[in-house]
Amino acid sequence: MKGLWAIILLALLVWGYIYYHNNQNTVIEQGTVIENDPSEIYEPLILDSKNEVNILSISAKAQEVKADEQATSDALQEKQKPAIRPEQPRMMGKENAPITMYLFSSLTCSHCVIYHLETLPEIEKKYINTGLVKLVYIDFPFDKRALAGAMLTRCARPETYWKFLNVLFENQDKWAFKDNAQDIVTSYASLVGLSKADVQSCLQNKILMQSMIQNRDVFMKKYDIQGTPTTVLVKGDQSKVVVGTNLKSLEDAIDALK
Numbered sequence: 001m002k003g004l005w006a007i008i009l010l011a012l013l014v015w016g017y018i019y020y021h022n023n024q025n026t027v028i029e030q031g032t033v034i035e036n037d038p039s040e041i042y043e044p045l046i047l048d049s050k051n052e053v054n055i056l057s058i059s060a061k062a063q064e065v066k067a068d069e070q071a072t073s074d075a076l077q078e079k080q081k082p083a084i085r086p087e088q089p090r091m092m093g094k095e096n097a098p099i100t101m102y103l104f105s106s107l108t109c110s111h112c113v114i115y116h117l118e119t120l121p122e123i124e125k126k127y128i129n130t131g132l133v134k135l136v137y138i139d140f141p142f143d144k145r146a147l148a149g150a151m152l153t154r155c156a157r158p159e160t161y162w163k164f165l166n167v168l169f170e171n172q173d174k175w176a177f178k179d180n181a182q183d184i185v186t187s188y189a190s191l192v193g194l195s196k197a198d199v200q201s202c203l204q205n206k207i208l209m210q211s212m213i214q215n216r217d218v219f220m221k222k223y224d225i226q227g228t229p230t231t232v233l234v235k236g237d238q239s240k241v242v243v244g245t246n247l248k249s250l251e252d253a254i255d256a257l258k
Contacts, residue, residue: 047144047145047148047149047175047181047182047185047203048179048180048181048182048183090136090137090158090161090162090165091134091135091136091137092124092128092134092135092137092162093128093129093131093133093134093135094131094134095134097128097131097132097133097134098132098235099127099132099133099134099233099234099235099254099257099258100133100134100136100233100234100235101123101127101128101133101134101135101136101231101232101233101234101254102136102138102219102223102231102232102233102234103115103120103135103136103137103138103229103230103231104138104140104219104223104225104228104229104230104231104232105137105138105139105140105228105229106139106140106141106142106143106146106150106228107139107141107145107146107149107150107168107169107172107176108141108142108143108145108146108149108172108176108177109142109146109228109229110172111228111229111244111245112169112228112229113169113172114245115229115245116165116166116169117169117170118245118247119245119246119247119250120135122247123135123247123250123251123254126251127254132254132258133233133254137165138215138216138219139153139212139215139216140216140219140220140225140228140230141212141213141216142228145176145181146176147209147212147213148185148203149168149175149176149185150212151202151203151205151208151209151212152164152185152189152194152199152202152203153165153168154202154208154212155194155198155199155201155202155205155208156189156192156193156194157192157193160192160193163191163192164188164189164191164192167188167191168185168188171184171188175188182199185199186199223241226243227243229243229244229245230242230243231243231250231253233253233254233257235257238257240253240256240257
């Protein structure tokens with residue numbers, strides 16, 4: 001009888017070992033190193049999909065974004081038509097401004113709409129246009145549609161970027177939570193020269209998706225970003241973090257760094 005139980009126990013241990021090794025990559029938690037090639041992990045995005053996936057559970061490889069952006073850009077141009085640029089933060093203001101303002105924002109965040117449409121214009125007028133602050137916009141998607149929308153803004157020509165971003169924020173309630181989101185966003189994309197085929201090609205670009213998720217994860221770790229909108233102000237070795245949309249708090253933080 002003891003021998004039978006020993007055989008059963010041994011069989012269970014062997015089964016457990018095989019099961020573990022066959023399934024260790026099926027559940028991916030935030031910050032986990034993914035062993036598979038990212039191009040094999042990311043499925044093409046469908047804006048109309050009702051099966052919303054929490055993008056934070058699909059963390060890219062835990063490593064910093066490669067510095068050689070040109071190599072990535074070349075690879076994209078070979079794989080995708082029209083050419084799609086890798087995720088690079090968009091900037092507003094003078095390159096040599098003494099204060100750099102990193103804005104972490106998501107296209108499906110309701111507070112980000114307030115920030116983008118009400119708070120940011122005041123900061124632009126008072127600090128960016130006067131040469132004191134340079135804005136670096138960082139896409140910080142927490143869900144599939146925010147990621148898809150952000151990808152599309154990167155597929156548009158750089159000179160149309162801010163226009164397209166404005167349109168998506170201004171009309172957030174018309175696309176971000178609708179079943180026919182892809183049709184709606186495709187019509188917005190046409191305003192900046194993206195055809196329906198361009199939209200499909202963009203949403204299927206796994207390299208761009210990987211780059212954007214990696215970029216978000218790097219900044220999340222560097223500045224401990226927990227939500228959006230979050231603003232990080234940097235001047236030399238000084239930095240200040242402002243969470244939320246309050247204009248006065250943001251102005252006070254900028255003024256303290258002058």
